[in-house]
Amino acid sequence: MISTADLEQLAEIEIQREEEEQQCLDGPQIHPTSNYCSDTSHPFYDVARHGIIQVTGDDNYGRKLIIFSSCNLPPSHQLNHHRLLDRLKKRQTTWGHRYMKYTLDQYVEMDYIVVYFHYGLKSHNKPSLRWLREAYNEFDRKYKKNLKALYVVHPTNFIRIVWNIFKPLISHKFGKKLTYVNYLAELREHLNYDQLIIPPDVLRHDERLRAAQKGGPSPSVKTPPPRPPLPTQQFGVSLQYIREKNKEAVIPPVISQTVTYLKERGLRTEGIFRRSARVQLIKDIQKLYNLGKPVSFEQYGDVHVPAVILKTFLRELPEPLLTFPVYDQVQGIVRVESSLRVTRCKEIVESLPEHNFIVLKYLLSFLHMVSLESIINKMSPSNLACVFGVNLLWPAQGSVSLHALTPINIFTEILIEHYDNVFSSRCPPGQVMP
Template identity: 50%
Template sequence: MSSTNEQGLQNKTDTPSGEELSSELLAEFHEANRDNELFASTEDPEFEFDESGLQLASKEDLAREQAGEIAFRSGAITPEGLIEDDFEKELGTPSDAEDNDESEFRDVAQYRILEVAGDDTYGRKVIVASACRLPPSSQINHERLMEYLKYTLDQYVENDYVIVYFHYGLTSKNKPKLGWMLQMYRELDRKYKKNLKALYLVHPTNFIKLLLNIFKPFIRQEHGSAKFGRKIMYVDYLHKLKEHLHFDQLVVPSLVLEHDAKILSAQKPSYPYSSDESEAAVHNPKQQFGVKLQQILQNYKCVIPPVVETCVEFLRKNALDVEGIFRRSANASVLKDVQKRFNQGETVDFDEINDVHIPAVTLKTFLRDLQEPILTFDLYQPVVRLHTLEEDRQLIEVQRLFREELPKENYIILKYIIHFLTQVSQYSDSNKMNTVNLAIVFGPNLLWPKGQANLSTIGHLNSFAAYLIDNYTQLFVR
């Protein structure tokens, strides 16, 4: 991947050259790591980051960032790789962590440096770290920050998860000391690394790449392999994230969005999808992924899309008691092949694939890839506002929405899916997927906004999904 930094952005004229920066970092690294000890010194060399990458954020920019953020929504592309079988029994929920953050770590959590942004398409928790939200070093206790990072990760590391790190906004005033970074790497031991499936470094500068290169020998020394290094992915533009994960629930800091816009304006990179590909999907009468629901129903002359019925019926017969169903990842190449076969109108026999997580992921992917959510864009605001009503009024309002505003074909398919999820929840003692866990997975797949998303609404969408499962017999009366 060609780096934006190498093509050049304006930076301060007193920034040292790459060789000078490398020498200073290497000198400090070797001094600090002498005799295989942690950095003993708290001093850091005085240098900026690199001659071609990082523009320092102004006070005005930081003030705008603290005032609010802009959501960035995109579609999903399956990440590559085979996920390890290390799923654990207990499933955490974001709400637990958020409540504790507000009390035990209020002093650090207030900056929103670290956020949990729901699950990706494969049930893997997405954790977002934003460098631009780090306050000046004099205003934060980095030891407390370390404790907060570990505390937050502890909620999720027993399952597969990914990290998205927005590097833009790290300055000489707010960056932690190099010694702290190495200490953090050492304290985040295998417990945190084994289930980390990807670390996306967004807008990486030459500095961050150089730092990782310097750490390579240390990483090999600690682990005896370069496995962790293979999980790191450089992402030069926000739209490149479309190639790896869904993040409609992800709130990108406004500073990062503005920085990305400047890069796009200057570099004019090619986008991952061409208009030809979009047109091909429209003209393929057998297409099921990434098209309108009505197109599928008309072309297949069906009530339930074939991909939905095939996945649900197989899972109903073979996976109701499978631990972590809908929360486990699957083989990317197999998923792509299955999706291709469905898009060609072929019949897929999941018995031949012999992996129950393939149909589980396929079902979620189909719902997420619809051009309009199964609950429709029109119902987004009513659903988000539902929590403001009294409990007895909520039931009446949802019944009205389903009766008067949700298209009949959408209602039938939604009823079919929710009925299946009620069956899955009945086996929660063995599959660990109770109503809450199912809602966390399916909430963002059933409904999302037409324009910008807000991270705070994800909880409302999840609550609504849980409400549908818990009140199935009362809500789906036709």
């Protein structure tokens, strides 16, 4: 039986061999120079600026999406890997949580998935295998329990060797969460591909792999034009479309029905909005709504189901509820003096189109209500903002970067915590309150 030491040596040899093969396939490499985080006051700016870890919001089933890109790892001598990992030793408590935990701790209390882009891991920038073992041991049960899927993109023999090294440490249940993804297109089967922040180097590498694959699928697969929406469609269509087809409904039926149910059954549920639900079940409920058929959440017996449906509805709007023009204004909230932020948020909200304002006010009234029960449900305005921020606002082009999440979450937290002040003056006629 091959020993761990032999496996480690084999891994080192393998990554050097793969590096040589990649140089032949890819040609000269240009290391990324653009900074993902330009805020030098960020507590982990030295790590955050590389864009190694990105959080891009929820997938369509209520799970946070976290991306780790190996190609953005700088050479080992330029990055202290222990700044990337919080070693929770007593003599280090003054440092508190380091970057990976600083990032993940904001999201691992809820269900999440990880996409790991392996391309770009080289002998000069890879962490040591000892560090990887320490990393796995440092992440306690809450990180492993709430991780629902780990997608390893462009796996190599090095990955498989490392997996064998770790097998004695990894439970069978955790191992079942791992999925190897050979080409980027395969990710579409598992998650919302458009939400991914994919480094240009990874995109180019994927194209080269496909070009080198004899008799394989074309690098670019044409998708058929989308079908026109059904008259009863609820998901993936605009607020205006829903209102036109549901003339008596000021609030979209999905929002009003999920909020009504959650007000009755979910306000005191610990971790409400943090859990996901079975993917197929969410798809089935979406189909019922889109066909105009009745949905009874009573039959599912799980308050997390309507909670996920509510987030899914918001995320699938073609334009976010807060609208695209507001995005840059919200990003500027961090430059506003703290004492003036509530007033600024109020100004931004009042600039929304009337229908968006009505729906937002209805939703935020409910989230404020949830936050008032935070002693029991553990969902403070800050926690709710981490869940809902990226479902209320995203840019017209691309995904929300980890750096851009901070102002979005601050803005959303203010809307929830200071609901009465933010929504006090503007009350359009005919508004329906929850």
